[in-house]
Amino acid sequence: xxxxxxxxxxxxxxxxxxxxxxxxxxxxxxxxxxxxxxxxxxxxxxxxxxxxxxxxxxxxxxxxxx
Numbered sequence: 001x002x003x004x005x006x007x008x009x010x011x012x013x014x015x016x017x018x019x020x021x022x023x024x025x026x027x028x029x030x031x032x033x034x035x036x037x038x039x040x041x042x043x044x045x046x047x048x049x050x051x052x053x054x055x056x057x058x059x060x061x062x063x064x065x066x
Contacts, residue, residue, distance in 0.1 A: 022029045 025032055
């Protein structure tokens with residue numbers, strides 16, 4: 001019962017946060033979400049490339065950027 005109540009409270013907080021986010025940013029909200037996703041994917045890609053380089057992997061093919 002306690003876990004279910006905590007899950008319900010967490011869900012309500014997430015819904016409230018999402019509603020405030022979309023109310024505050026309006027039509028720019030989707031652009032902000034897409035920008036955050038793009039930045040996150042780029043950072044993750046750079047982190048993985050660095051880790052592969054540390055492990056001694058050699059890149060295959062041409063690198064067109066970075």
